[in-house]
Amino acid sequence: MLHIAKSLEYLFYLSAIILITLAGVYAIKRVHKIWPHDDNKIVIDEIAGVWITACCLPLNWQYYLWALILFRFFDIIKPLGIKKFDQMHNDWSVMLDDLLAGLYGFIVLQGLIHFNII
Numbered sequence: 001m002l003h004i005a006k007s008l009e010y011l012f013y014l015s016a017i018i019l020i021t022l023a024g025v026y027a028i029k030r031v032h033k034i035w036p037h038d039d040n041k042i043v044i045d046e047i048a049g050v051w052i053t054a055c056c057l058p059l060n061w062q063y064y065l066w067a068l069i070l071f072r073f074f075d076i077i078k079p080l081g082i083k084k085f086d087q088m089h090n091d092w093s094v095m096l097d098d099l100l101a102g103l104y105g106f107i108v109l110q111g112l113i114h115f116n117i118i
Helices: 002-031 044-054 061-077 082-087 091-114
Strands: none
Touching: 002 044, 002 091, 044 061, 044 091, 061 091, 082 091
């Protein structure tokens, strides 16, 4: 029964991330009519990205702090293809660079937790 509950929890996280991503692209498409590309008032992309990094974490405030730090690190530095998405100028690119930063943060954070580094 615990295995099914965990699977449902992961499904919930994935569904929430997909929903916020689709809502974000829709909203970005609307606001690009009045705001410049990737304006600093657009934050839904940051929310989706940090949700990815924090996805499926145990309830431990230190893990969530690390999720935020790692997401911001990858979002600011923009390594490994993130910069390419950031330089594209379409509605999806605003979301994709932060989603990829979130994915990189997720991978690093899961590794740090798995190997008991944090």
